[in-house]
Amino acid sequence: MDAASGVGSELPLAAASETEPAEAFASTVGPIYPDLVRRLVLVLGDAEEARDVAQDAALQAWRAWERFDGANPRGWLYTIGLRLAFNRLRSRRRWIQAIRRLEPRPWDGGSDPDLWQALRALDPRVRAAVLLQVVDGYTQAEVASMLGVPRGTVASWWARARVSLRRQLDPEDDGG
Amino acid sequence: MNETELEARLTSLAAQAPAGELGTGWRSAGRRRSAAASIALAAVLALAVGAAALAAGVASGALVIPWTAGQLGGNLHPAAENPGQPLAGARLECMSPRRAADYLAAHGFTKVAWEVDADGVTTHVSTPPAHGYVVPGAIVDGTLTIVIDQRAAATGAGSCAGAPMP
Numbered sequence: 001m002d003a004a005s006g007v008g009s010e011l012p013l014a015a016a017s018e019t020e021p022a023e024a025f026a027s028t029v030g031p032i033y034p035d036l037v038r039r040l041v042l043v044l045g046d047a048e049e050a051r052d053v054a055q056d057a058a059l060q061a062w063r064a065w066e067r068f069d070g071a072n073p074r075g076w077l078y079t080i081g082l083r084l085a086f087n088r089l090r091s092r093r094r095w096i097q098a099i100r101r102l103e104p105r106p107w108d109g110g111s112d113p114d115l116w117q118a119l120r121a122l123d124p125r126v127r128a129a130v131l132l133q134v135v136d137g138y139t140q141a142e143v144a145s146m147l148g149v150p151r152g153t154v155a156s157w158w159a160r161a162r163v164s165l166r167r168q169l170d171p172e173d174d175g176g
Numbered sequence: 177m178n179e180t181e182l183e184a185r186l187t188s189l190a191a192q193a194p195a196g197e198l199g200t201g202w203r204s205a206g207r208r209r210s211a212a213a214s215i216a217l218a219a220v221l222a223l224a225v226g227a228a229a230l231a232a233g234v235a236s237g238a239l240v241i242p243w244t245a246g247q248l249g250g251n252l253h254p255a256a257e258n259p260g261q262p263l264a265g266a267r268l269e270c271m272s273p274r275r276a277a278d279y280l281a282a283h284g285f286t287k288v289a290w291e292v293d294a295d296g297v298t299t300h301v302s303t304p305p306a307h308g309y310v311v312p313g314a315i316v317d318g319t320l321t322i323v324i325d326q327r328a329a330a331t332g333a334g335s336c337a338g339a340p341m342p
Contacts, residue, residue: 026198034195041193051196058198110192115185134183135190150314152269153293153323162182170177 025065028073029058035074036081039135043085043128045106045120053088057081075138079146082128089124118168125149126157130165133158262315269311272342273304273324280320289319294326307342 033054040050057080061068068076109116119127125147132138132146133154140158144151266283268276273290280288290301292308308326315321326341 030198033198037196038190038193042190047194050194054196055199107193110189112185112189112192115189119186119189130186131190134186150291150311150321150323152311152313156269156311156323156325162179165182166177169182 021065025062028070029061029077032074032077033058035136036077039078039128039131040081040085041107042119042131043082043124044088047107049088050085053084054081056084060084074136075142075146078132078136082146083148085128086125114169115165118165121168122161122164123157126161129154129157130161262320268322269309270339270342271310273306273308273310273322275342276310276322277304280322285320287319289321290324291321292324292326295328309341 036057037047037050037054040053041047044050044053057077060080061077064080106120107116119130122130129143129147132143133140138146140154141151144154147154262285266279268279271279277288280286288304290304291313292299292301292305293311294308305324305326308324311323311325313320313322
């Protein structure tokens, strides 16, 4: 189902001034939303938690819709979602320390569990940076801005992640 | 395994991750916010936070005020060693913090903020830390910020990959 049209068809009859922003929001965010959830699954490691965070991200995006200039909706939504995810991870650590339980239901990695295991060994911020750069094609400067770190940090993360992934996936690989 | 294969596997993995559809919760939350409430909220926000703080994307409690796409493009802080930046070619990366501080002082950079990343905990200090790798920093609001990697598993990057941590 086309996410944008699917959501749009559920919109209630309302004054045009109220409906148009909602339609514009749905048609902009709807097509990006499934990819946001996928990235969040890989950052958080849990599909249900990823869907929760994605919903929160959509809510925040909607509240900020009037201020959004429309130039880079994917980067804008990813930025909101990833920052919420990192907040969630910090809360999760505190929660685990407090009650010493909470069993996430991790995603199994699909057809490439080895890569997923290697990816999960990375710090979540580094994992996010790798995905944004490799899968989504953002530049290091864009990733730096999205994650709120200097560009040099992203470059450093990427260099180390690449070596770490290659070594874990192929122990004989010298990483060079 | 070469770079292309790694990228192909990452892309395939990302495509296999479970997705989700945009629900309708955002609409009901949006509708609850009437026009009057919006005006009141805007006034309160403007008074409490201030336009400058909003523009900087400051977190307010648990709610992170999102960056706009315009800020995404315009708020970048290029690494201080990037071409055209004040420390282009300085080769600070992998130096010890103290050596970097000496180098910077000798070149007139006396105002340096040190951002230390130690196993997920980031702190800011005004003096160079005792150990760690230098990661190229950036100049933010007139202050040179140098990032120091002190993570236990840090192994250096680029030409110093695998070198012991200073």
